[in-house]
Every structure is written in C-alpha cells, then in structure tokens.
Amino acid sequence: MQNVPNSRGHFGQFGGKYVAETLMPALFELESAYKQARRDPKFRDELAHRSREFVGRPTPLYLCENLTARLGGAKIYLKREDLCHTGAHKVNNTLGQALLAVRMNKSRITAETGAGQHGVATATMAALFRRECEVFMGSVDVERQSLNVFRMKLLGAKVTPVEGGSKSLKDAMNEALRDWIATVRNTYYLIGTTAGPHPYPMIVRDFQSVIGREARRQILKHEGRMPDVLVACVNGGSNAIGLFFPFIKDTGVRMIGVEAAGLGISGPHHAATITTGSVGVLHGNKTYLLQDELGQIRETHSIAAGLDYPGVGPEHSWLKDVGRAEYTSVTDAEALDALKTLSETEGIIPALESAHAVAHAIKLAPQLAKEQIMIVNLSGRGDKDMQTVAKAFGVTV
Amino acid sequence: MASAGRIKRKFRELRARGEAALIPFIVAGDPDMDTTRSLVLELEARGADLIELGVPFSDPMADGPANQRALARGLGAGASLAAILSMVSELRAQTQIPIILFGYFNPIFHYGCERLCADAARAGIDGILTVDLPPEEAGELKRPARANGLDIIYLLAPTTPLDRSRAIARSASGFLYYVSVTGVTGARAHLDAGLGAHMRELRSVTDLPIGVGFGISTPEQAAEVATMADAVVVGSAISLLIEAHIKSGDVREAVGGLVGAMKHAMKAARGAGRAAAAGDCDG
Numbered sequence: 001m002q003n004v005p006n007s008r009g010h011f012g013q014f015g016g017k018y019v020a021e022t023l024m025p026a027l028f029e030l031e032s033a034y035k036q037a038r039r040d041p042k043f044r045d046e047l048a049h050r051s052r053e054f055v056g057r058p059t060p061l062y063l064c065e066n067l068t069a070r071l072g073g074a075k076i077y078l079k080r081e082d083l084c085h086t087g088a089h090k091v092n093n094t095l096g097q098a099l100l101a102v103r104m105n106k107s108r109i110t111a112e113t114g115a116g117q118h119g120v121a122t123a124t125m126a127a128l129f130r131r132e133c134e135v136f137m138g139s140v141d142v143e144r145q146s147l148n149v150f151r152m153k154l155l156g157a158k159v160t161p162v163e164g165g166s167k168s169l170k171d172a173m174n175e176a177l178r179d180w181i182a183t184v185r186n187t188y189y190l191i192g193t194t195a196g197p198h199p200y201p202m203i204v205r206d207f208q209s210v211i212g213r214e215a216r217r218q219i220l221k222h223e224g225r226m227p228d229v230l231v232a233c234v235n236g237g238s239n240a241i242g243l244f245f246p247f248i249k250d251t252g253v254r255m256i257g258v259e260a261a262g263l264g265i266s267g268p269h270h271a272a273t274i275t276t277g278s279v280g281v282l283h284g285n286k287t288y289l290l291q292d293e294l295g296q297i298r299e300t301h302s303i304a305a306g307l308d309y310p311g312v313g314p315e316h317s318w319l320k321d322v323g324r325a326e327y328t329s330v331t332d333a334e335a336l337d338a339l340k341t342l343s344e345t346e347g348i349i350p351a352l353e354s355a356h357a358v359a360h361a362i363k364l365a366p367q368l369a370k371e372q373i374m375i376v377n378l379s380g381r382g383d384k385d386m387q388t389v390a391k392a393f394g395v396t397v
Numbered sequence: 398m399a400s401a402g403r404i405k406r407k408f409r410e411l412r413a414r415g416e417a418a419l420i421p422f423i424v425a426g427d428p429d430m431d432t433t434r435s436l437v438l439e440l441e442a443r444g445a446d447l448i449e450l451g452v453p454f455s456d457p458m459a460d461g462p463a464n465q466r467a468l469a470r471g472l473g474a475g476a477s478l479a480a481i482l483s484m485v486s487e488l489r490a491q492t493q494i495p496i497i498l499f500g501y502f503n504p505i506f507h508y509g510c511e512r513l514c515a516d517a518a519r520a521g522i523d524g525i526l527t528v529d530l531p532p533e534e535a536g537e538l539k540r541p542a543r544a545n546g547l548d549i550i551y552l553l554a555p556t557t558p559l560d561r562s563r564a565i566a567r568s569a570s571g572f573l574y575y576v577s578v579t580g581v582t583g584a585r586a587h588l589d590a591g592l593g594a595h596m597r598e599l600r601s602v603t604d605l606p607i608g609v610g611f612g613i614s615t616p617e618q619a620a621e622v623a624t625m626a627d628a629v630v631v632g633s634a635i636s637l638l639i640e641a642h643i644k645s646g647d648v649r650e651a652v653g654g655l656v657g658a659m660k661h662a663m664k665a666a667r668g669a670g671r672a673a674a675a676g677d678c679d680g
Contacts, residue, residue, distance in 0.1 A: 008533060018502060018529045020459040022554035022579060025561070164465055170456060177458045182580035184556060281503045281529070282456060294477050295507025296455040 004318060009198020012321060014314035017197040019177070019284045026184045031199040033104050038206070043099065050095055054128070055085045057092075057210065061218035061375070066345040067362075074228065074368035076361055078348070078378040079215050079243060088351065088380030089211060089239045090121040090192060096207035098125035101188035108132040108187045112176040114141055114169030115305035115353075116148025117380060118192030123157035125190075133157040136176040138168035141305055148384060166299045169309045173283050193236025194313030197284025201313050208242025215375055216246050223373055229254045229364070232377035233356040234327065235271060235306065237313035239379035244325060254326065257316060258360045260302035261329035269301035272329040273312040274320050287314040303332035303388060304352035306380075334359040336392055339382060351380035352388065403495040403523045404548055404571040407446055408606040408627060415667055417623035419444060419660045420608060421652075422499060422632030424451035424467040425484070426476025428643050433476075434484055439653045441494045444660030449526070449630065450481060452500030459528045461583030467636035478508050482520040489521035497524040497550060497571075505538065514541035524548035524571045532568050539568075548572075555579045555589065559598060566603035572628060573605050578612045583633045585612035588621060596625045619659040620666035631659060 004011040017027055037043040051057040059080045068076050081089035094111075101109050109131045113119030119135040126133030135152055139161040142149055152159050165171040173196075180189040194201045194208075219227050230247060232240035234257035247253045262270030270276070273288050280289040282297060290298040290310040302308045319325035330338075335352055338359035343349045350358055354377070361376045368374070382389070390397045411418050421440050425433050437448055453471035457464065478498075485496055498517065505513050505527065517525070524547055530538060532551060542549050548571030553562050556579060566573060575596070577589055589595075592609070599607055609622045610630030619629045635652055642651040 016534050017531060018534055019531065020528050020554070020576075021531055021552040021565075022459075022556050022576060024531050024533075024554075025556045025558060164462075165455065174456050174458045178461070178581045181459060182578075184579065278507075281501075281506055283458070284529070286506075289503075291503070291507065293507075295504040296453075296472065297503075 004315065005198060005202055009202070011314045011318035013279070014287050014317040015198055015201060015285050017284060018281045018286065019197045020181055022181045023184060023197070027197055027199065029104070033100060034199060034203055037100055037103055043103065047096055047099060051092070051210065055091050055095060056083060058214045059083050061215055061222065063222070064346050067342065068365070070345060071362060071365040073365035073370065074372035074374045075370070076365055077219065077227070077373065077375045079211060079375055081211060081239065081377060081379045082348070082350065082354070082381035086117070086121045086124055087383065088117045088121070089208065089242060090118045091124065092210055092242065093192065093204050093207045093238060094118070094121040094125045094190060097188070097190045097203065098129050101131065101190065102129050104188060106131070106186060106188035108134070108183065109190050110134045110136065110176055110179055110187055111190045111192060112136050112169065112172040113192065114138070114172065114308055115384065116141070116145040116152065117306060117384065119157070119159070120148055120151050120155070122190050122192070123152040123155035126157060127155045134179070135159050136162055136172040136179065138162050138166070138172050140167040141169065141172070144388070145305060145384070170297065177283065193238040194241050194315060195236045195283055195285060195287070195311055201285065201315055204238050205241045205245055205315060208238050209245045211239065211242035211377065212244060212246035215243060219373065219375065226250055226253055227373040227375045228368070229256060229372070229374040231256045231258060231357045231361050231364070231374060233258045233307060233353050233379065234274070234312060234316060235260065235309050236311070237316045239377050241313060241315055243375070243377045244319070248324065255319070255324065256360065257325055257327045258356045259327060259329040260304060260307035260356060261331040262301040262303070264331055265329055268298070270329070271300035271302045271307050271309060273310060274316060274327040275329050282311050285314045287317045288312050303335060303392065304356065306351070306353040307356065328360060330356045330359040336389065338362055339389060348378070349382035350378055351382050352385045354379045403493065404447065407495050408572065411446060417626060417663050417667060418446035418608070418628035419619065419656065419663060420447045420449055420628050420630045421445050421635055421656050422449040422451055422630060423635055424453060424464070424471040425481045426453060426471035426474035427467045427636065427639055428470050429474045430476060430480060430484055432648055434488060435649055436652060437488055437494070438492060439649050440656050441492055443653045443657035445494065445656055447495040447497060447628070449497045449499040449632070450485070452476070452478060452481060452498055452504060454501040454504055457501060459581050461581040461633060463584070463633040463636045463640070464582045466640060478504055478513065482516055482522070485522055486520040495523040496521065497526055498522055499526045500528070502527045502530045510538045511541045514538070514545040514547055518545035518547055522547065524550050526550040526552070526574060528552065532565055550574055552576055553599065555595065559602060562599060563602040566605060569605060573599070573603060573607050574630065575599065575607055575609050575626070576611045577609050580611070582611050584614035584637070588612070588618055592622070593625050616658040616662035620662035623663035623666050629659070629663060
C-alpha cells in the first residue's frame, strides 16, 4: 500500500484543498504546526498523558461471550470507545486538535456538530484549556438532540443554531466554514471527522488511530494473532479510519465499513454515500457524495444523527477504490434490532451509530468459522439516543 | 465561438478612458431566468462593464445570508449550468458584454470540466470564477479553459501572503479578484481601512487588472474603491434589492437604478481624482 495522503493532501483522486482563498494560508499554517507538533516529544507526552488521565485510555477490547455463543460463528470483540470520557471516540480527536489550538495560540475554538457528540467533546476541551467555544448545529438537530445542547452550554460553549439548507450537519459545516472565513486569524476550527480540506482528514485519522493501535496490541495479547475482520460504522468515517488505519498493511485483515441505509437504499431516505453515491467536491475535499444529476447535494436520512451527512472522508473513498476496504449498509430497523440485541445479551447499550456496525457483525458472524476473530468498533454509548429509540419502539419516556 | 479576450479588450478600453469597471453579480434564475436575461441587458445599458452570473449551488459555503437566499431562489427556478449557457447563447445576439460564470466547483465538476469549457465557450462565456477552487486544485479546469479561450479568474484575500499573490497572479488571466474583507459575501458598513495600501502592494506583483469585491453596497463605496482598483464588484446588495422587489415586479428598475448610480459615482470619483492629481502637478 502506498502512503497517503501525498504532500498535496490527495488520497489517489480524492481529498485535496477545495476552499476559498481566505482559508488557504490557514490550512498551510495548520499543516506546518501539526507536522512540528508530531515530531515534538513534549506534545506527544502531553497527548499520551491526557489520553490516559482525562479520556481514560486505553479502552478495553472486550470479548462478547454471550453474543458469540448465541450467533455460533466468529468470536466477536468490541473495542469499547463508548467508555471514553464524554461517551464516544470523538474525544480522541478533540483532545489532539485542542492541544494544537493551544500550541498555535488560538483563543477561540469552533466546531460543527450533528448528533452533538463532537460538539460536546469540543466544548469539553475548550473548558479544559480555557478557550472561547462556539458550536454550529443545524436547527433540526438542536431540536432533536436537546440533551447534548444542554451539555454543551453547561460546558460553557455557545451553541448557534443553523437555519440554512436542510438545517442539519452539512449546513452546520457550511456555517462553521463561513465563520472561519471571517475569524481565521484568532480561531481554530476543530473539524470532527475525517472530512474537510487537507490536512484535516490526515490529522483526524492520526489522532483517532489510537483506537486501532490499541486494538492491535490487545488482540495479539488476547489471541496471539491478528483479527480476521474489522467492522465499524462509516459516515464521515473517523471511528472507522481510527480502527482500520493501523491494520492497513496487514492485508489478511478484512476491513468493513457500514453505512446508514436509513429506510432503504432503493429510495431517497438514506446516507449510504460510498455504496450509492458518485464522486464530487464538498466542504473542501473530493470524495463520494450523495448528489443529484446536476451536482446539487442531496438531503440524507438516518435514525442515527451522527450518520446523517451526504459525504464521506476521502480516505474511505480511496480505500474503496483500491479495494482495500469493503463498504456495506444497514437500515434504521436493523440498527434498532442490533441495539436491542446487544443490550439484552451483553448489558451494553450502543449508540445508534455504533449499532450499525453491530448489526452487520450480527449478520456476518454466523457465516464465519468459530476460529475466526472479528473486532467491532463500539464507537459510542447509547444514552444520548434513548428518546429516539423509545419513540421508535412506541414507548413514551 | 466565444470571446478571444473580450475581458482583456474591455479592460484595455476602460483604461484608455480612465475608468474603472463596474461588475454586477447577479444570481442566474433569481427570481427566474427571464428576469436574469432582461437584467443583463438593463445593467449594460446602465453602465455595467462586465457581468458575473452566479451559478446556484446547494451549499454556498463562502456566501453570506443575502446570496445564500438568492442562490436558493435560482436553484428553485431551475438555473442549471445547461439553462444558463443556453440563456447566454441567446443573449449573444444582443450584447457583447463580457460574462463570467461565478460559482462553486461541484456543479462544474459534475457537468464535466472538458465539456463545460467547450459548451461555455460556444455559448459566449468569457471566464470562470470558482470560489472553492484554489490554483492548487484548478488543473483539471484550467487546461480545458485555456484550450477554449476562457479566462480563469482567481481570488486573492486579505490573508494571502504577497509571495502567494505573486504566484497566483502568474497563473491567472483576465483579471484578479481581490476579496476586500476577511469574511463571506455581504454588505459592510465600512470598507477596510487598509485597502489602498493593499492595492498598492498587489500592483507591485502584477500587471493584470485588479477587481475588488465582497462588501461593497453603496455608490459612495463603489466610488472610493474605483480610485484604488481597476474594477468594482457588487453582489449581495443586488441580491437584497432583487429580494425586496420580487413582489412589486420592478426588479429591473431597482437594480438598474443602483448600478447606474454606482457607475456615475465611480466616473465622478475617477474624474475628481485626475483633476486633483493635475492640480497637484500645477501647484
């Protein structure tokens, strides 16, 4: 496998820096600050220290004995990112980038958020490092994720509802970019997923790769060998790339990304970008997108607010095109079933996003031999989704 | 067939007359294609020198609220690239004013860079400005643009270092577009106080005409910028005027009035500037 991205931020034909000129110098500045930080032992030590003491790493790699026995196939391990501080893998990236913001002397940190997990993880770091914080969030998401809005405000962040377009994650990202165009001199824009212009997809991947590095070490300790299959949910794709990246050169390891099929990929109500989309340019990079025949971006649907974006990280587009990773999709109903199954069999309530990965694992495990090993990234915990899930099951809470 | 340097010729004429160019930006299809067609002719009659036609896009991440709403209206009216090119092609029977497509890269990429450049040149488009396509990524559009005689207009920003401005200028043609504010499109009460100094700095790195846009909304601001730059771009102010006059049906008169007043003020400012300079020499 070649090393990506190249110096211009390209993953094959994907990636790049498709932004307004005002932001170009800021992207060069960020890239150079990041490269220096990466080589600086003090930066690496602080990242490791805070990851351990504040985030709670390493997270366990947990063997699901009950689920494995019930399905009668491959051994299923969960990488427990739901046990990270703030309840999801998002914090791995916000910690790393917040340390960069401090290093670059930026007094203000901004973020876009969909479900609110990245917003909470950013607001957390802004509180810790005493920075001003503003989070952009589609007004529809503000409504349906009111608990996370409250958490962000409690952490001292300003939450700005975005009324444009479909009033969800892509519009929050548009508004965060617009804000950055005006405030670039004092503001660090903390992108939450492996999308956006170079160097963000690379930076987010590198900070999330702690997931795969730990999992690799842990599975060798538990099993004395490499896993056969990795499964993670994909939209922007940060938890998936975090798990996959340290295994990319281990070509015997299958990597499967699971997208949101919503109400079904034959209709318009889904967010299965790689599975059904076409190549285009949005939010600073070239990648697979859900768009119409004129290149206008389509609205998406998923029961998981964190999978409700019409693009995907450029590295995933590249992994798909070179055939190193496979991508499939799971419907809202299948994800809900998986959430229930994991809760009942293992005593773990997954986030709706992570439930997509669990749903595919449940389909795949029985087809594999008992000696085979599967690692599923449990990227977040389900507490935030209880109202949505209750509503889907017809329960009033 | 298109142009062969309609933009270049226009700036040469204006320079000879001692005028700065006025470039109105109107979103194609705002509020419908017939209005856009009649606006192009009206604005030329009122003193516009070039026209920027906004190509609607669902996610205009460098635009403020006024242009966002205008682009949404254009999208609703079906202003696709194909519809825009067909309108320009028809307009070419009536006007030779240079016309620039102004938009985001995805609709162009989706149409196909090669095919778009060939079709645009055939329709009578003179240049393309793509907000989210910096020179680093512009290769796939620039090659066919050049082959078809289309200018690629690049943006320069207040944050662009001088070395980078120099490099961008070297690969540009037509003119350079200086974004006068660190921010998205939209009216501003005051122009950047450092604009004059910045223009002088840019002059030292290029002979191409320099246009200034983003935030210019009044004849007074247009006049002030005309004394420092080769062209003045006005966009959001027009989008707001169109919005305010859709119901009453007098969009043409309203926008024509603003453009006429701007051009008048710009000519007066250049004239006064020359008179003052001449006075200085005498004294």
